[in-house]
Amino acid sequence: xxxxDDEIDQQAxxxxxxVQGVSKRFGVTQxxxxxxxxxxxxxVHALMGENGAGKSTLGKxxxxxxxxxxxxxxxxxxxxxxxxxxxAFAAGVRIVHQELAQCPNLTVAENLCLxxxxxxxxxxxxxxxxxxxxxxxxxxxxxxxxxxxxxxxLAPGRRQICQIAVSLDExxxxxxxxxxxxxDEPTSSLSLSETERLLEIVQQLAAEGLTIVYVSHRMSExxxxxxxxxxxxxxxxxxxxxxxxxxxxxxxxxxxxxxxSGPDEDExxxxxxxxxxxxxxxxxxxxxxxxxxxxxxxxxxxxxxxxSFSVAPGEVFGIGGLVGAGRSELMDAIFGLDSQASGQxxxxxxxxxxxKPRAMIDAGVGYVPEDRKLxxxxxxxxxxxxxxxxxxxxxxxxGLRDMAGERALVADRLARFQVKxxxxxxxxxxxxxxxxxxxxxxxxxGEGTRVLLLDEPTRGIDVGTKAEVYKLIRAAAAQGDAxxxxxxxxxxxxxxxDRVMVLADGCVAGELAGNEMTQRNVLxxxxxxxx
Amino acid sequence: MTQTDDPVSSGLNGTPRPWYRRLFAAQxxxxxxxxxxxxxxxxVFGGSKIKSVRFDLDVNxxxxxxxxxxxxxxxxxxxxxxxxxxxxxxxxxxxxxPRERTTDSGRFVLLSVKANRFxxxxxxxxxxxxxxxxxxxxxxxxxxxxxxxxxxxxxxxYGLVAIIGAMILHELPGDTSAFVxxxxxxxxxxxxxxxxGLANGVMVVGLKVHPFVITLGMMxxxxxxxxxxxxxxxxxxxxxxxPASYTSGFFKAEIFGVYPVPVVIMVIVGLIGMFLLSRTVxxxxxxxxxxxxxxxxxxxxxxxxxKILVYTLAGLTAGMSAAIYLGYLGAAETSAGNAYELRVxxxxxIGGASLMGGRxxxxxxxxxxxxxxxxxxxxIILDIDQDYNQIVMGAAIIVAVVIDQTKxxxxxxxxS
Numbered sequence: 039x040x041x042x043d044d045e046i047d048q049q050a051x052x053x054x055x056x057v058q059g060v061s062k063r064f065g066v067t068q069x070x071x072x073x074x075x076x077x078x079x080x081x082v083h084a085l086m087g088e089n090g091a092g093k094s095t096l097g098k099x100x101x102x103x104x105x106x107x108x109x110x111x112x113x114x115x116x117x118x119x120x121x122x123x124x125x126a127f128a129a130g131v132r133i134v135h136q137e138l139a140q141c142p143n144l145t146v147a148e149n150l151c152l153x154x155x156x157x158x159x160x161x162x163x164x165x166x167x168x169x170x171x172x173x174x175x176x177x178x179x180x181x182x183x184x185x186x187x188x189x190x191x192l193a194p195g196r197r198q199i200c201q202i203a204v205s206l207d208e209x210x211x212x213x214x215x216x217x218x219x220x221x222d223e224p225t226s227s228l229s230l231s232e233t234e235r236l237l238e239i240v241q242q243l244a245a246e247g248l249t250i251v252y253v254s255h256r257m258s259e260x261x262x263x264x265x266x267x268x269x270x271x272x273x274x275x276x277x278x279x280x281x282x283x284x285x286x287x288x289x290x291x292x293x294x295x296x297x298x299s300g301p302d303e304d305e306x307x308x309x310x311x312x313x314x315x316x317x318x319x320x321x322x323x324x325x326x327x328x329x330x331x332x333x334x335x336x337x338x339x340x341x342x343x344x345x346s347f348s349v350a351p352g353e354v355f356g357i358g359g360l361v362g363a364g365r366s367e368l369m370d371a372i373f374g375l376d377s378q379a380s381g382q383x384x385x386x387x388x389x390x391x392x393x394k395p396r397a398m399i400d401a402g403v404g405y406v407p408e409d410r411k412l413x414x415x416x417x418x419x420x421x422x423x424x425x426x427x428x429x430x431x432x433x434x435x436x437g438l439r440d441m442a443g444e445r446a447l448v449a450d451r452l453a454r455f456q457v458k459x460x461x462x463x464x465x466x467x468x469x470x471x472x473x474x475x476x477x478x479x480x481x482x483x484g485e486g487t488r489v490l491l492l493d494e495p496t497r498g499i500d501v502g503t504k505a506e507v508y509k510l511i512r513a514a515a516a517q518g519d520a521x522x523x524x525x526x527x528x529x530x531x532x533x534x535x536d537r538v539m540v541l542a543d544g545c546v547a548g549e550l551a552g553n554e555m556t557q558r559n560v561l562x563x564x565x566x567x568x569x
Numbered sequence: 570m571t572q573t574d575d576p577v578s579s580g581l582n583g584t585p586r587p588w589y590r591r592l593f594a595a596q597x598x599x600x601x602x603x604x605x606x607x608x609x610x611x612x613v614f615g616g617s618k619i620k621s622v623r624f625d626l627d628v629n630x631x632x633x634x635x636x637x638x639x640x641x642x643x644x645x646x647x648x649x650x651x652x653x654x655x656x657x658x659x660x661x662x663x664x665x666x667p668r669e670r671t672t673d674s675g676r677f678v679l680l681s682v683k684a685n686r687f688x689x690x691x692x693x694x695x696x697x698x699x700x701x702x703x704x705x706x707x708x709x710x711x712x713x714x715x716x717x718x719x720x721x722x723x724x725x726x727y728g729l730v731a732i733i734g735a736m737i738l739h740e741l742p743g744d745t746s747a748f749v750x751x752x753x754x755x756x757x758x759x760x761x762x763x764x765x766g767l768a769n770g771v772m773v774v775g776l777k778v779h780p781f782v783i784t785l786g787m788m789x790x791x792x793x794x795x796x797x798x799x800x801x802x803x804x805x806x807x808x809x810x811x812p813a814s815y816t817s818g819f820f821k822a823e824i825f826g827v828y829p830v831p832v833v834i835m836v837i838v839g840l841i842g843m844f845l846l847s848r849t850v851x852x853x854x855x856x857x858x859x860x861x862x863x864x865x866x867x868x869x870x871x872x873x874x875x876k877i878l879v880y881t882l883a884g885l886t887a888g889m890s891a892a893i894y895l896g897y898l899g900a901a902e903t904s905a906g907n908a909y910e911l912r913v914x915x916x917x918x919i920g921g922a923s924l925m926g927g928r929x930x931x932x933x934x935x936x937x938x939x940x941x942x943x944x945x946x947x948x949i950i951l952d953i954d955q956d957y958n959q960i961v962m963g964a965a966i967i968v969a970v971v972i973d974q975t976k977x978x979x980x981x982x983x984x985s
Contacts, residue, residue, distance in 0.1 A: 373867075375866055375867065395866065395867070395868075395869040396869045396870075396871065398869070399869040405867060407867050412861075412863055412864070413863050413864050413867045414864055414867065415861070415864060416856070416857050416860040416861050416864055416865075416927070417860060417861065417927075418856060418859070418860035418861075418926075418927030418928055419853070419856055419857060419860060419927075423853060423856075423857075427853065427854075427857050427865075427868050427870070428868040428869045428870075430850040430853055430854075431850045434850055437849050437850050437851055438848060438849055438850070439848050439849060439850055439853070441848075481868075
């Protein structure tokens with residue numbers, strides 16, 4: 039058995055949480071079917087799988103947020119009432135959500151005590167007691183956080199730490215503190231250094247004897263901090279392995295399973311190429327020739343201080359840097375969404391009016407922004423119109439829509455980018471995360487686009503879709519498009535880019551090409567103190 | 570819906586769905602159903618009334634009246650035969666003694682006939698005429714609501730425009746031709762309304778203040794102007810005496826015994842609204858901005874321009890509505906359009922528009938306005954005290970919106 043691992047516990051490991059035959063159905067989707075897993079006290083246990091594999095659903099079922107259709111959950115041998123948040127809470131189960139579910143307008147202390155604000159004898163909020171309690175919770179994780187500051191003033195990493203701190207609260211009825219903490223993709227909005235800090239905290243909590251269920255699809259995190267990993271695929275249990283006994287390709291194989299034997303062998307190759315830390319194909323670097331995109335001296339007060347670069351046709355130009363370095367802000371400024379920005383953008387040698395996205399689109403610039411939900415998609419419009427909205431006026435005449443032209447364009451893009459949707463008119467909300475991302479990419483990758491700005495194009499999508507996105511990026515470059523790529527996944531950045539520019543505090547810290555493009559060099563530049 | 574080649578109605582493979590499926594899936598189908606059911610109930614339970622029907626007679630026409638017993642042996646009826654000079658004759662039934670009159674306008678006979686209190690051309694046109702003032706404004710308001718905005722000033726714009734239009738029409742000679750008076754009246758009213766809407770839009774976009782605040786301020790300010798203008802200029806609260814060509818000659822023209830012009834205009838405005846929102850680039854940009862303003866910016870849409878245009882159009886429809894009001898009533902009062910904004914917003918929301926933005930249809934807004942007037946009409950037909958009107962109306966708004974939201978939650982793939 040796996041549990042004879044001497045790292046976990048020598049004397050009969052204590053199974054703190056046991057999931058037995060849990061199934062859950064959402065409409066036509068079988069999110070979980072007959073899943074059984076055991077979690078041991080003091081371990082960090084990863085749940086892995088593609089988007090839609092059921093890993094988040096399993097986490098939420100344990101925490102009582104979803105009520106399984108069948109199955110049982112045992113905490114320390116006691117059967118848990120299913121679908122009850124209160125029962126789960128009383129049993130010591132806590133969940134730290136993917137999104138930051140907090141009130142940024144309230145102070146850290148108020149957020150931490152929101153579920154049970156301390157009251158004085160008049161029934162008013164007892165601020166002193168509240169701050170003291172918050173202080174106690176935060177101190178365990180990050181003593182430098184000021185509990186009286188508004189939460190919105192904190193960096194995302196700190197806010198995430200506050201969210202973890204909430205889960206450590208013991209509850210007023212003295213039912214005891216947490217015993218099991220479920221982390222649901224906790225690092226999706228964190229920078230590199232913040233992620234490192236979070237992983238430390240996760241291990242610290244496990245060392246204190248808690249069971250950590252770590253839901254993620256970031257390989258590096260699994261290997262950095264987890265003891266065991268359970269893989270789910272299409273709602274089914276696949277395997278549980280000790281992290282020390284498994285390597286990345288095997289894990290990927292478990293996650294995408296069936297596809298390996300299918301015709302899409304090259305997808306895996308793409309992932310492997312990246313997993314193997316980017317073997318660079320020197321010949322693909324174009325370099326020569328007139329730049330297709332030239333950016334000169336972009337300045338935006340407080341954000342960017344004179345950023346210049348140029349990208350040749352067929353080149354993938356990566357932008358590295360930590361969160362807050364101004365990468366997305368640079369993209370916004372280039373695309374004309376920052377009215378404060380000044381500088382010059384030239385497409386194919388011609389200067390394009392700054393500050394007007396319309397002018398950029400007409401010049402052939404496409405921009406896939408970082409947050410597809412907030413900045414990208416229209417959830418009240420159909421899939422078809424989500425693709426065609428920026429080009430409606432170009433297709434139509436005198437303000438009238440060209441319905442046939444739009445339909446043809448949409449059908450072409452949906453087929454070319456393999457966006458899986460029930461009908462052209464379906465709402466984007468009915469698509470999986472990966473298909474939503476492909477939809478957004480399909481909007482911008484097309485005939486009219488020559489310059490593509492991609493900001494985190496693979497965020498929150500599964501391994502299979504990531505591979506498709508990689509191929510799309512390379513294919514666009516092969517056609518002669520100029521591509522600017524931002525990604526927080528270092529391996530992705532190094533594997534896909536021909537050149538990498540590193541930003542730090544709104545300035546260009548350096549540019550890397552060829553053999554200089556290593557993780558170490560990017561990080562060194564990114565963390566360099568800017569004058 | 571009339572859009573036969575809408576992409577929604579066809580599957581991915583291009584085969585169109587059968588018309589009945591499309592009809593059922595259409596967003597407004599529920600509202601149409603409610604209106605039909607309410608109409609049916611009113612027809613059945615509203616009972617009948619006796620109304621006079623007027624038949625114009627030539628000088629040489631002969632009338633003969635014969636008293637007949639009803640087949641049941643109950644009430645007595647009168648059979649009226651009108652013999653025309655050319656030898657032809659028409660026969661009518663009256664339930665009371667017919668009365669023959671001769672006035673300046675000619676000779677006619679009044680017959681009494683039994684009519685359903687609801688399902689009667691006169692009543693139906695009356696209900697839709699009352700609805701049309703609200704409905705036309707609701708079409709403009711739909712755009713604003715889709716933007717996740719609000720326009721509280723439409724009632725005041727309506728009032729102010731009515732006064733301005735009345736001042737102009739009042740100055741025209743009484744015998745002005747309809748070809749002059751109608752274009753002048755309509756253009757002045759629509760332009761004045763559009764200017765007010767433009768002011769709303771420019772302030773909402775330029776000052777970056779929530780539209781609730783801007784239009785709340787405009788609502789008060791424009792109403793004040795409406796009162797002050799006629800008081801200072803004419804020392805009156807009501808301006809009338811328009812060219813007859815503008816009133817009975819056009820907006821209150823009698824056709825088949827009813828006054829259908831406002832209803833016809835309502836239908837036209839509704840159709841234009843539907844077309845504008847679904848088939849023009851601007852229309853889809855309105856949905857995009859309302860659904861996700863940030864994403865609209867990232868998609869290269871000039872968010873500010875779209876917003877200003879939408880508020881301008883809302884003002885324009887208020888002006889249009891005021892132009893009809895002037896023609897139909899023949900005078901403007903300073904209280905015109907008081908509290909209309911709430912009825913307009915109610916019509917829009919009952920019509921399926923979401924105050925969160927991104928959803929709404931012009932057809933829904935028109936149907937919503939009609940439903941509101943039907944409820945009003947129901948109170949009269951069912952002899953319910955008018956004081957209960959507001960209670961029923963308030964409840965109806967909440968019920969309609971809750972039903973609509975539940976329908977949305979039940980997973981119907983709704984689009985606009």
